[in-house]
Amino acid sequence: MNSTRALGTAASLVLFLSLVSACTTQPVAEVVPDSKASFTIIEHGNHSGLTLAKQLVISDAATWASLYTIHKPAARSPPPAINFATEMVIALFIGEQYTGGYAVTIPALERLPDKLLVHFVITTPKPGQPTSMALTQPFVIIKTPRVQLPIVFVQHTTTTP
Numbered sequence: 001m002n003s004t005r006a007l008g009t010a011a012s013l014v015l016f017l018s019l020v021s022a023c024t025t026q027p028v029a030e031v032v033p034d035s036k037a038s039f040t041i042i043e044h045g046n047h048s049g050l051t052l053a054k055q056l057v058i059s060d061a062a063t064w065a066s067l068y069t070i071h072k073p074a075a076r077s078p079p080p081a082i083n084f085a086t087e088m089v090i091a092l093f094i095g096e097q098y099t100g101g102y103a104v105t106i107p108a109l110e111r112l113p114d115k116l117l118v119h120f121v122i123t124t125p126k127p128g129q130p131t132s133m134a135l136t137q138p139f140v141i142i143k144t145p146r147v148q149l150p151i152v153f154v155q156h157t158t159t160t161p
Contacts, residue, residue, distance in 0.1 A: 037109035037116060039144040042080050042089070044105070048137040049073040053095035055118075055153045059088045059146065067091065071139070082143055090151070091141040092120050100132035101125030101160055104140050116149045121156045129160060 048071050058064045061084055068079035071091075082089055094104045103123040110117040120140070125131050 035110050035112060037111040037144060037147075039090075039106070039109050039142045041106075042141040042143055044140040046100070046103070046136040046138050048093060048139045050093045050139070051096040051137055052093065054091070054093045056091040056093075057088060057151050058091065060084055064089055071141075084146070086146055087143050088146045089141060089143050090118055091139065092118075092153075093137065093139045094122055095137070097136045097138065099125065100134055100136055101129060102136055102138045104138045106140055106142055109144060111147070111149075114149065116147050116151045118151060118153045119156065120153060121158055123158050123160055126159045 050067075050071050056067065058067060061082070064079055064082060064084075067089075068075075090106070090109075092104050092106065094102065101124065104120060105123070106118060106120045108119045110119065122138075
């Protein structure tokens with residue numbers, strides 16, 4: 001009888017603890033209404049003069065002109081016009097790849113009270129997937145309203161369908 005009573009008491013204690021722990025509150029991520037920030041794609045593609053992986057935030061015309069000269073060395077034309085008083089440029093280069101099948105996109109910018117998140121997706125070919133045998137330098141360049149917040153890049157990865 002005592003072992004049955006002890007087992008019942010232990011079961012009651014486990015049930016009580018599970019109910020109490022279920023009632024505790026977990027921290028909830030802060031929800032920021034309308035936290036998506038607007039942006040415009042300036043250029044994206046697979047061929048750039050910049051062969052290193054870089055995540056860049058450009059906030060002045062001189063830096064923009066230098067980057068564009070490296071990015072498009074044969075273009076001999078000025079970079080697209082940006083009003084750096086109200087806008088900034090964000091550029092992502094994923095480095096030189098030895099085959100095709102790679103890409104980078106920015107699906108969203110998320111403005112939080114203390115930072116701007118740049119969500120970007122790197123797409124890679126599936127193992128064994130046929131790809132072109134060419135050097136590529138995937139990139140995306142956007143402009144967005146200028147902010148005085150830290151900018152944090154958040155990488156997501158996927159494979160080609």
